[in-house]
Amino acid sequence: MIVVLRYGATDEEVQQVCKMLEEAGYKSAVWRGVERTVIGAIGVIDEELKTRLIEQIQSLPFVENAIRILKPYKLVSREWKQETTLISVRDKIIGGEHLIIMAGPCSVESREQILETAKGVAQHGADILRGGAFKPRTSPHTFQGLGYEGLKLLKEASEATGLPIITEVMDTRDVEIVSEYADILQIGTRNMQNFSLLREAGQSGKPVLLKRGMSSTIEEWLQAAEYICIEGNPNVILCERGIRTFETYTRNTLDISAIVAAKQLSHLPVVADPSHGTGRRDMVIPMALAAIAAGADGLILEVHPNPAKALSDGAQSLTIQQFGELMQRLEPIAAAVNRKLYNLPSKFELLTAAERH
């Protein structure tokens, strides 16, 4: 920690800061510059004590700033653990040489819909089936998901296709039941800082896919992941899903540089969600390719057999055919960055641009 005092700080004020640092277990070193006095804290103290101390020192009226030197997270940091975390889900590994493709509908709507989608995405090379049973919706006047019934239908689709399941959990009270059905728990963007839920998910022992909050910094995202790991669960998958900016043409702004940054700063695997990241079906494929080119470990995609009948998110859902096209176009990009797909996508004739519109 570095403490910068305001212009004109007195010797007594310098001493007060040094005393606070030393009582906390630091050694202090004072630099008197011409216009500012700066105090450095040397040593290692308990993280909780350090955070509190920074806030307390910042609250002194003669302190201009107290600057943290070390990152405010540890367990998820690549500095602390250099090798990338590999997460096993049945026979697949997330974070390794192979990309992981998760695909399925926004919401589970019916037995027929989830079975048709699961079979379709499996045929075109998906590794994991996504689908929402509990849905966080902005308005109460909208379809809120099938709930427990949705979990059962996901299970059935999983058994029919062999695909593992990822599904969202929104309430601490549901973590146990969702964990019985899901192979991976998903924490949504609106719950990235629902700290009770993060802890509960950490205790579940299941791999957790943690979506970045739509207005969360990368540092806050990694601290949220730290909440899960601190409960003894190291299997966290980070998911960049777009941030909120001034631009309204896209639903969100998919921050591909955050994928690069998260891979540098953390050892956790990172995937991208170009469906929510753009909100527009016609942008999903190029943004998926971009995410993989930048180094993402996989994708999570919304696919629906008939988007115009979807109960939610139709405008950003690929058709099954379009998902197949994505997989075909993904393969050479994956190869260009030395990655592989687990499942070779089935080959078929791509539509021309004219036919697609």
Added chain:
Amino acid sequence: MIVVLRYGATDEEVQQVCKMLEEAGYKSAVWRGVERTVIGAIGVIDEELKTRLIEQIQSLPFVENAIRILKPYKLVSREWKQETTLISVRDKIIGGEHLIIMAGPCSVESREQILETAKGVAQHGADILRGGAFKPRTSPHTFQGLGYEGLKLLKEASEATGLPIITEVMDTRDVEIVSEYADILQIGTRNMQNFSLLREAGQSGKPVLLKRGMSSTIEEWLQAAEYICIEGNPNVILCERGIRTFETYTRNTLDISAIVAAKQLSHLPVVADPSHGTGRRDMVIPMALAAIAAGADGLILEVHPNPAKALSDGAQSLTIQQFGELMQRLEPIAAAVNRKLYNLPSKFELLTAAERH
């Protein structure tokens, strides 16, 4: 709803949209312009069906946009209910002629701290005591609040001063116990779209102060309030607490225009939180005055007897003396906008600017 088709849409495509509208219960009207065809939906249909229909129509590849004409909320809308909602908390009314001032520490830290603060703010004219027992903290390596013990200490401070209590609830499982202690439940900015929690708070029957999500639009904020009201609880207080922008000098950007907008769009009372809104003690007073001048119905403020010892948020906490100063400076502003304080602040000599620094 207005549907704009892409350039070159065919008659069949126009018919397909009309059919979807009519099956949902609308009449449709088609305008064929030179470069675009526009279809209007006339009539009133169920809100859930309408939201779904908009998404489905937007998912059609030949549709450029489906534009909602009516607001996506109703119960909280001033169009639906013109008179401002008045919320009674013991003998005070929120939303009426009198401003409501809520003050207290970020966190309840100890019996001594909460009692001293409660007495201090009561003496200077506060109406309601705030204090956190359950704390949402960005990092797991920080003080997380005293929990149930904190609730008991709040109760004791309330009894010693006669001030009602507002405190945050973060977990659906805690709503019942917090409701036993609190006069007002607070939903924090990170939980504004924790829909399970909103529903549970709605069912508690207690007044709920709903902080705006730090990256939520005004429309999303009102829809979150709608989640509480739809459970039969009309007593929602909106709280603007700053949004996340590119500016980093302040912790957040207090969006005072959102106070004006929320008062226009909704009948709910609106208060401001200049402590979190700025994150800087030396900006709290002028921003509090600005919020009241713009029409806020009250304030929620962080006050600590000794910010340099605070376990959280010291840098933005007023001292008790500064809170007294704020109340004195608030009085003429309140009068200038035809509002009153319940408690005449005790008069004392204000420090000069030079003494304050």
Added chain:
Amino acid sequence: MIVVLRYGATDEEVQQVCKMLEEAGYKSAVWRGVERTVIGAIGVIDEELKTRLIEQIQSLPFVENAIRILKPYKLVSREWKQETTLISVRDKIIGGEHLIIMAGPCSVESREQILETAKGVAQHGADILRGGAFKPRTSPHTFQGLGYEGLKLLKEASEATGLPIITEVMDTRDVEIVSEYADILQIGTRNMQNFSLLREAGQSGKPVLLKRGMSSTIEEWLQAAEYICIEGNPNVILCERGIRTFETYTRNTLDISAIVAAKQLSHLPVVADPSHGTGRRDMVIPMALAAIAAGADGLILEVHPNPAKALSDGAQSLTIQQFGELMQRLEPIAAAVNRKLYNLPSKFELLTAAERH
């Protein structure tokens, strides 16, 4: 400057940084912490050299960060000059006890329009007449202002009312001619970092109102002001006019906390533009009151005799009657913060809220 090295930096790397600092004229001091080595630069060097050095050190692969301790501006800083700058425009002073109210149409449209507006705002207490002759418009397919003809009409309106003129200059080539007509040059938000224009305006010797860039930080705004001052022109008026955020209900988000911050950080006077800040006529009055309550030194407002005929910005223009209402409501707010109006607004019966809509 504080330099933080990456984990594992070698002695040679530490020495390389020390050498760079010392060659630039600093003394260096090294702190070896457990996980990071930190190097401090002590001394005073030329500002240009310092800025370059920070960038160069940051470009070293073994450097994590180079942190500037002192602000990157000086001439505009309150640390450098404590008393607020007072700017005289004819017989009025900007930055003193009296608030300055600038009002007039977005664009000068015709002789009749500017004369009617000028007389109207003068009658209701305005101090300065605003009006655009050169207009920065997002689309080329819009009214671009009357140009030189507009300047002449402004002059005529000024002579008819005695009000000084503020008007925008957009092109370095126009600074000379605009300076002949205007009492204050206005630099618009889109030109805040048009550095050639800033320098030219600095050389004009005229007072300059510098609008904050719609996505500029407070620090960048003050550096832009520094460009003007460095040309020997100390008469800069800062103007907060709203920033771009994710919220779309308002045209911009008027950042009232930036007014407070700019007054703390700089000795320059600061005014607010609630017309552009909100883009909505029905929000202008409350936001104007809020800005003054927060400490602004004045306002700049769009007023049009008939907004529904305006060639630009009608939706955010007050009518002359509404401007009169604003002035009446402003007076008690000004008094509450110990400020005065130069001109007592003419008293008339305010409309009730019901009549206004």
Added chain:
Amino acid sequence: MIVVLRYGATDEEVQQVCKMLEEAGYKSAVWRGVERTVIGAIGVIDEELKTRLIEQIQSLPFVENAIRILKPYKLVSREWKQETTLISVRDKIIGGEHLIIMAGPCSVESREQILETAKGVAQHGADILRGGAFKPRTSPHTFQGLGYEGLKLLKEASEATGLPIITEVMDTRDVEIVSEYADILQIGTRNMQNFSLLREAGQSGKPVLLKRGMSSTIEEWLQAAEYICIEGNPNVILCERGIRTFETYTRNTLDISAIVAAKQLSHLPVVADPSHGTGRRDMVIPMALAAIAAGADGLILEVHPNPAKALSDGAQSLTIQQFGELMQRLEPIAAAVNRKLYNLPSKFELLTAAERH
């Protein structure tokens, strides 16, 4: 245009809007819904008149919204011209099958520096030499570029390598002289809405690379391009260079989805600037790959022979060796999206990740 009236609008108010529409040359059609009346404008009128009319109608107190149906730009729109614009610069074509790689230093600093860089990037496959002679710098206390001397050095480097030149112009008064030296004029992010400069660049007849304003929407960016085209200059290259968001880890947030959107909405070629887009050398390569995977027509990159000696932007400049690495890694990505490089990059042994740090 669609006009939505406020709840309770009277017949007279409906008629007033219809009259305004009809006087402007539209036919009007009225839909009376249960809660809102909506009026549609049918026909084609002059764009300037239309823009004015929308603003005027929006300024009526009984109007809730006036919604534009058609895009506010035309010349740059793909709807208006379907085939992608191809721009010839000497023997290269921008926007075709081949990617265009522009590389060079942020600033021209010396004869030696620009010659060394030009030769280095030419050897590794660059198509165009970039380099700044006039530099827009946030602070006046920084290196402002070599000016005319810089233009001459660029010319010399161009002649030595055969590479065409792109360089920034910041002042209307410099467009003529810069046009004598440059093959492509660059308009920087801070000048995207310097409309005088856009017009002047349009009149120069030179190809213009238009950087997106750091807080400009895609729609504003295309309208800025329209300013250039309307002067009779169709050769505009759009450049996405990162937008300003709340995230501070990167200097800007490179909005790769804007590349996709701009290619869909406009027929102009689009390139990416991952140097400014990230501000961090270690992120430039993956983001460059991502931009090409998403469909960009080329890249503009900062390269410096010795970033730790750079007079500006060292932290985001690639070394010449790193530029070579980028070109090698780019080739398979280009192939994966059916694009080619003009120059096969020279092959050399890439450093391992460990050696790079």
